[in-house]
Amino acid sequence: MIKKIVGISAAAILTLGLAACGSATNNKDATVGEQVKYKITGIDPGAGIMEATDNALKDYDLSKWSVTSGSSSSMTASLKKAYDKKEPIIITGWNPHWMFSKYDLKYLKDPKGVFGEAEEIHTITRKGFAKDQPQANQVLSQFNWSEDDMGEVMLAIQEGKKPNDAAADFVKKHKDLVSKWTKGVDKVNGEKIKLVYVAWDSEIASTNVVGKVLEDLGYNVTLTQVEAGPMWTAIADGSADASLAAWLPQTHKVYAEKFKGKYEDVGTSMKGVKIGLVVPTYMKNVNSIEDLKK
Structure with a gap:
C-alpha cells in the first residue's frame, strides 16, 4: 500500500x-x-x-x-x-x-x-538505482504521457478526489497506456521505493499515478512531498530513489547543475511545458x- x-x-x-x-x-x-x-x-x-x-x-x-x-x-x-x-x-x-x-x-x-x-518534465533517480531496482527503473524510463492525460488527473483532484483515488481511477481507465509503461517488466514482492515530488498539481498527479502503477507491480511505495531543493538533495544523497518532477532545462537548472553527476536522468515524461x-x-x-x- x-x-x-x-x-x-x-x-x-x-x-x-x-x-x-x-x-x-x-x-x-x-x-x-x-x-x-x-x-x-x-x-x-x-x-x-x-x-x-x-x-x-x-x-x-x-x-x-x-x-x-x-x-x-x-x-x-x-x-x-x-x-x-x-x-x-x-x-x-x-x-x-x-x-x-x-x-x-x-x-x-x-x-x-x-x-x-518550452521545457520538459524529466524523471531522475539516485545513482545505482537501475542496478538495485531494474524493473522499477524500466517503468520510470518508459513513463510518458500527454498534457490531456495529466489534466484528467489534476482536474479530478481539484474537484475533490484524493490524489491516490484519482490515480487509481486513471490507471484503471487507461490500461493500454499503463501497459506501455510496464512493457517487459516483471512483478516483484514488496520491494521498497521512495518517490519524492514538489507540491505542484502536475507533479502530484504524475507521482501518484506512477506510485499506483508500481504498487500494482508489487512494490511498497512511499511518496514524500518536499520543496525543490530538498527533492534534488534527496536524489543526490540517495535518501530517495526517484522523482518524476524535474523541470528542465530552465526551472530546475540551478539544482541540475549543483548536483551534476549525482543523479541519473532516465527519461522525459512530457515535452512542451511552460x-x-x-x-x-x-x-x-x-x-x-x-x-x-x-
Missing part, C-alpha cells in the same frame, strides 16, 4: 499570497502596477519559476515590483478569489495545470526570454512583461 509523507512547505505563509490579491484595486485609470500594488503572487521560494521571476524583475527593470512566496495552493486560492470578483492579479504560472482549464488565462509575452523556451507570468484574460491592458513598466 502506498504510504504518503507530506513534507514541510511554504503553505504557512498562505496569507501573503492572499494579501497580494486582497490589496488590489479595480481603479481602471490606475496602471497595472497600481492595480495590484506592484505584487506578483508566487509559489514556494525554492521553485525555479521564482528565481526566474526575480530575474525578470531585474532584466525588465521593474524595481517597484516584488513577488510574494507561498504554496501552489495559496497561489491558486489567490487567483480564484481575484477571478471570482474580476479583480486584477498577476501570478507565476505554468502548464500543464488545471487552472488553464478552469479559468481564462494568458501568459504575458516575454520578449527578453527570461523564462526560457512557465511564465500569467494574468486573467479580462486584464486587457497588460499583454507583455514590458507593460508592467507603465
